[in-house]
């Protein structure tokens with residue numbers, strides 16, 4: 001028997017892959033229902049994967065390119081789209097080349113998926129919190145809160161990260177594995193907003209305003225994208241993607257080019273015949289958010305054309321820390337890759353396989369997170385079925 005613990009996308013996919021390989025499968029979750037974070041992900045439009053060439057994906061996961069190549073070869077972005085279509089949910093490529101389910105809510109996809117899993121014989125046990133794993137002969141004993149127990153030859157753990165704890169991903173599982181000597185990197189908020197101590201005058205004018213078509217740089221890494229000014233700081237794709245670099249900086253700071261499409265010379269030319277700052281700003285087509293930032297931080301520079309241009313092309317913005325993990329879209333940290341063999345089995349716990357966000361990887365938004373969960377889930381589920389069969 002294969003027991004999967006954690007009924008998020010990684011665990012559900014592991015259960016599906018193990019059942020397809022002929023294993024008898026039970027899936028347990030501490031929550032009263034499966035896939036709660038998957039449903040939260042669906043609120044803003046469920047971004048299933050990305051349509052860029054699969055060869056580019058390993059770079060998005062930052063480390064372990066060989067492993068990712070192998071994992072993606074077994075369950076690719078195309079396979080993920082085909083999987084959704086088998087559940088009668090067509091997918092389409094959006095403007096940013098991200099892949100979404102067409103006209104469907106995450107709830108529709110999840111319902112169809114759970115029904116199919118049940119029809120293939122996967123047993124669901126909800127309200128079961130795993131508290132301990134103990135080796136018994138050639139099997140594992142799983143102890144759950146409330147006194148329940150299960151014995152399994154192969155176990156897949158897909159317990160998630162530590163963001164949005166109300167969905168069940170509460171990051172409480174490390175003690176389970178630390179008891180067996182498994183090494184983990186501490187959790188950190190990923191794909192999250194950052195705090196900024198805005199001058200009151202900036203906040204008054206700019207709260208809620210978007211900053212579009214920017215180049216944002218931190219420690220030599222440049223990304224293009226958007227930011228949103230919030231009461232506490234900044235949100236948006238550009239800062240999410242710089243998270244890994246910002247976390248490494250002793251004094252995190254952004255350098256923003258508000259006009260990456262044009263050179264300083266072009267800005268100079270556009271303002272050549274104009275006398276007043278408000279006229280230059282209009283000629284440069286600056287958004288209200290950019291004007292509020294430049295005038296709020298550097299009022300003196302705004303009255304000198306050359307200095308204003310320099311600020312627009314390179315605006316330094318010191319940041320406070322990242323927002324709390326509970327608010328983040330995903331979590332960095334978790335079980336170190338070196339603890340896992342190439343079947344995603346824990347070297348120190350033979351027969352225990354891992355999948356999804358609980359492994360120490362991170363990726364930007366754009367569908368790479370769910371793709372990572374599905375690819376690792378497929379690998380762990382198949383390997384667990386094989387392990388249970390051959391023991």
Ligand SMILES: Cc1cc2nc3c(=O)[nH]c(=O)nc-3n(C[C@H](O)[C@H](O)[C@H](O)COP(=O)(O)OP(=O)(O)OC[C@H]3O[C@@H](n4cnc5c(N)ncnc54)[C@H](O)[C@@H]3O)c2cc1C
Nearest residue numbers: 006008009010030041047129130160168169356357369370
């Ligand atoms: C607001 C938001 C939007 C997102 N949007 C997207 C998106 O559009 N595209 C994308 O790719 N990704 C998105 N994500 C990220 C994506 O949802 C996660 O990466 C994914 O859900 C992680 O899957 P997982 O199976 O590893 O873990 P989870 O989905 O976190 O599931 C883990 C499960 O384990 C259970 N569990 C934990 N501990 C125990 C225990 N001790 N015993 C029993 N059960 C336990 C939990 O109850 C939970 O059900 C988004 C996330 C958020 C928060």
